[in-house]
Amino acid sequence: MSTTTIRLLDNYIAGxxxxxxxxxxxxxxxxxxxxxxxxxxxxxxxxDLDAAVAAARAALAEWRAVSTIARARKLFELRERxxxxxxxxxxxxxxxxxxxxxxxxxxxxxxIEMVEAACAIPTTMQGRILEDVSRGIDAETxxxxxxxxxxxxxxxxxxxxxxxxxxxAIACGNTFVLKPSEQVPLTQQIAFEELDALGxxxxxxxxxxxxxxxxxxxxDHREIDAVSFVGSAPVARLVYERAAKAGKRVQALxxxxxxxxxxxxxxxxxxxxxxVGSAFGAAGQRCxxxxxxxxxxxxxxxxxxxLVEASRxxxxxxxxxxxxxxxxxxxCAARDRISDWIERGVTAGAELLLDGRGAGAGELDPAGxxxxxxxxxxxxxxxxxxxxxxxxxxxxxxxxHSLDQAIEIINAGRFGNGTSIFTESGASVRRYRHDVxxxxxxxxxxxxxxxAFFPFSGWKDSFLGDLHAHGPDAVxxxxxxxxxxxxxxxxxxxxxxxxxxx
Ligand code: NAD
Numbered sequence: 001m002s003t004t005t006i007r008l009l010d011n012y013i014a015g016x017x018x019x020x021x022x023x024x025x026x027x028x029x030x031x032x033x034x035x036x037x038x039x040x041x042x043x044x045x046x047x048d049l050d051a052a053v054a055a056a057r058a059a060l061a062e063w064r065a066v067s068t069i070a071r072a073r074k075l076f077e078l079r080e081r082x083x084x085x086x087x088x089x090x091x092x093x094x095x096x097x098x099x100x101x102x103x104x105x106x107x108x109x110x111x112i113e114m115v116e117a118a119c120a121i122p123t124t125m126q127g128r129i130l131e132d133v134s135r136g137i138d139a140e141t142x143x144x145x146x147x148x149x150x151x152x153x154x155x156x157x158x159x160x161x162x163x164x165x166x167x168x169a170i171a172c173g174n175t176f177v178l179k180p181s182e183q184v185p186l187t188q189q190i191a192f193e194e195l196d197a198l199g200x201x202x203x204x205x206x207x208x209x210x211x212x213x214x215x216x217x218x219x220d221h222r223e224i225d226a227v228s229f230v231g232s233a234p235v236a237r238l239v240y241e242r243a244a245k246a247g248k249r250v251q252a253l254x255x256x257x258x259x260x261x262x263x264x265x266x267x268x269x270x271x272x273x274x275x276v277g278s279a280f281g282a283a284g285q286r287c288x289x290x291x292x293x294x295x296x297x298x299x300x301x302x303x304x305x306x307l308v309e310a311s312r313x314x315x316x317x318x319x320x321x322x323x324x325x326x327x328x329x330x331x332c333a334a335r336d337r338i339s340d341w342i343e344r345g346v347t348a349g350a351e352l353l354l355d356g357r358g359a360g361a362g363e364l365d366p367a368g369x370x371x372x373x374x375x376x377x378x379x380x381x382x383x384x385x386x387x388x389x390x391x392x393x394x395x396x397x398x399x400x401h402s403l404d405q406a407i408e409i410i411n412a413g414r415f416g417n418g419t420s421i422f423t424e425s426g427a428s429v430r431r432y433r434h435d436v437x438x439x440x441x442x443x444x445x446x447x448x449x450x451x452a453f454f455p456f457s458g459w460k461d462s463f464l465g466d467l468h469a470h471g472p473d474a475v476x477x478x479x480x481x482x483x484x485x486x487x488x489x490x491x492x493x494x495x496x497x498x499x500x501x502x
Pocket of ligand 1: 152153154155156157179180181182210211213214216217230231232233235236238253254256257286287389391418456457462472
């Protein structure tokens with residue numbers, strides 16, 4: 001019998017690590033490579049959220065009064081602290097989520113980049129002024145914090161996605177409540193240890209662990225002013241509608257089905273590298289994962305052989321093993337759901353070129369949630385597997401006779417997160433960029449997730465709202481504008497009529 005006690009995670013509220021006082025239950029946090037329970041996460045209740053929101057509300061005036069430059073300096077310090085902990089953060093990501101350690105290091109680097117972008121706040125938060133909008137009268141627009149902001153985040157980027165919001169929100173003078181994914185709450189415990197060490201006013205940042213109950217309480221909470229959500233499309237819609245109904249500012253990033261178009265003139269070896277990384281990196285569990293290849297004209301003739309070979313060579317294993325190319329999916333339940341999708345694709349008439357079901361059997365931990373790279377050819381655009389998000393290491397191949405047809409297939413879908421085109425033709429790229437109804441486009445790049453200084457700009461069912469995550473949109477989302485029109489009489493210049501004398 002094991003004598004190890006499993007840690008029950010605390011929340012972080014008002015500057016202290018605090019046990020959940022109103023938890024309605026607990027869940028195991030499981031390493032998907034081994035089935036080992038790493039910790040237990042409380043499903044916090046309304047009173048826990050209320051305590052966090054009250055702390056955030058109480059901290060608002062003090063944090064806002066810290067000068068913009070001093071807030072930026074706190075973020076510089078946070079950056080240094082996260083860099084020093086980056087290997088701990090990456091190992092935590094791999095342990096709780098499963099992606100390979102290389103992938104996890106890249107995620108942590110992108111997380112830190114978000115902090116770097118937020119350090120620019122003394123520049124990016126500046127307003128505008130126009131002198132003499134009427135004789136002796138000036139108009140200026142200032143940016144002020146929105147108030148208490150909350151974020152609800154998914155399992156697939158335990159380090160990075162919370163940081164699409166947190167650094168920008170606090171840089172702008174807001175206070176913040178984070179609800180991590182209950183499947184991967186450990187990495188943010190490390191991030192909050194470093195936030196704690198900054199000595200921010202108590203309540204500036206808060207962490208409330210939990211699931212659906214906390215989410216619903218956030219959406220209805222009268223003292224929360226803005227909500228950022230990242231997760232699946234049905235929950236994104238629910239969050240968007242309910243938060244908007246409660247009068248909040250809201251941005252909700254949903255699911256995806258990303259296509260990669262391969263033109264006959266593509267440079268095949270580089271294209272194969274791009275497709276393999278995009279389809280099977282993080283075991284296909286990225287919202288920017290390429291899950292459908294559209295091979296145009298005779299592109300499939302040169303592409304499919306090398307693509308299947310390169311995918312077959314990928315080594316499946318524990319993400320902490322530096323030799324692994326593909327880690328497990330998030331859970332055994334997810335593995336079984338993805339396996340069902342493969343069966344449905346075959347039943348619908350697709351041809352299985354590579355079958356990852358049962359891969360690693362006899363070599364890998366049988367309690368791990370392993371599923372190898374899978375490729376289905378001759379997939380019809382009307383098939384459910386071509387339209388719905390599978391969120392696993394499954395790549396569909398559709399054959400199209402022209403770029404126009406490829407664009408039509410993509411535009412007919414309900415998602416519009418990311419897409420890539422592989423070609424050396426400037427004219428094809430120009431056409432594609434102009435006509436494709438997708439918010440993030442890669443040209444000869446498989447995963448075109450924008451860097452922190454640009455917005456993460458999905459469209460259609462992949463995004464509900466108007467201001468996107470990070471980049472300049474983050475400053476827009478986390479500030480509200482105030483326009484001041486002013487004049488003074490003592491200098492003799494402001495005495496005309498504001499409306500008439502222009
Ligand atoms: P999910 O929707 O199941 O969970 C996301 C968050 O919502 C979690 O914090 C969870 O606790 C909460 N939640 C889940 N069900 C809920 C419900 N019924 N009511 C209220 N709250 C609920 O998503 P996931 O499985 O954790 O993450 C994977 C999904 O996230 C994929 O669809 C992926 O495409 C998407 N995603 C999108 C982006 C993007 O930028 N568009 C980025 C990352 C992930």
